[in-house]
Structure formats: structure tokens, C-alpha cells
Amino acid sequence: MTGSGCCCRCLSGRGGGYVTGSLSLVGCMTVLLPSVYLLVQDRGWIYLREWLNSWLVRNHWDVEVTESVWRCLDWVDGQHMLLLAGLVSSASVHLLSSLLLILGTMLMR
Numbered sequence: 001m002t003g004s005g006c007c008c009r010c011l012s013g014r015g016g017g018y019v020t021g022s023l024s025l026v027g028c029m030t031v032l033l034p035s036v037y038l039l040v041q042d043r044g045w046i047y048l049r050e051w052l053n054s055w056l057v058r059n060h061w062d063v064e065v066t067e068s069v070w071r072c073l074d075w076v077d078g079q080h081m082l083l084l085a086g087l088v089s090s091a092s093v094h095l096l097s098s099l100l101l102i103l104g105t106m107l108m109r
Contacts, residue, residue, distance in 0.1 A: 017104070017108070025098045028098055032091040035087045039081065053070075
């Protein structure tokens with residue numbers, strides 16, 4: 001099936017590499033920067049935890065669901081440094097891969 005679709009020709013090759021790398025960089029930075037901030041600043045984590053608690057109070061769910069979400073948030077609160085460190089590590093690997101993709105696109109003949 002041959003078509004005259006624009007998508008395959010516009011995003012193939014060098015242009016597609018740049019678009020993919022750029023979107024990947026933006027997506028990675030939207031995860032990496034807030035995670036590093038929450039890892040470094042205790043006030044940021046406390047503010048996020050208080051906001052989530054007030055959001056749970058405002059939303060009227062079933063009591064059982066609310067209690068299970070609170071238990072989950074309590075567990076995350078106790079392990080937040082480890083969870084954020086893992087998130088920062090994986091986002092850093094993703095950032096390096098995105099930069100290598102852009103570099104490979106730039107060096108492509």
C-alpha cells in the first residue's frame with residue numbers, strides 16, 4: 001500500500017532524528033528537574049505531601065479507597081529519597097541517550 005502521506009517523508013532521516021531527540025530532551029527534563037528539586041529541597045517534598053493530603057480530603061471517594069491511597073502515600077513518604085534517586089538515575093540515562101541520538105543525527109552523512 002503506497003500512499004502520499006507526509007509523515008513518513010518529513011520525519012525520516014535527519015529531520016526525524018532532530019524532532020525525536022528534541023521531544024525526548026523536553027520530556028526528560030520535565031521529569032528530571034522537578035525530581036532533582038524534590039530530592040534536594042525538603043520543603044518541596046513537604047509542600048507536595050501537604051498538597052496531596054489536602055487533595056485527598058477535598059475529593060470525596062469511598063472511605064476504603066481514600067485510606068488505601070493514604071497508606072500508599074505514607075509508604076512513598078517514607079521511601080521518597082530512594083524513589084526519587086531511582087527516578088533521577090533513570091532520567092539521567094534517558095538524557096544521555098537523547099543527547100547521543102542528537103549527536104548521531106548531527107554526524108550522519
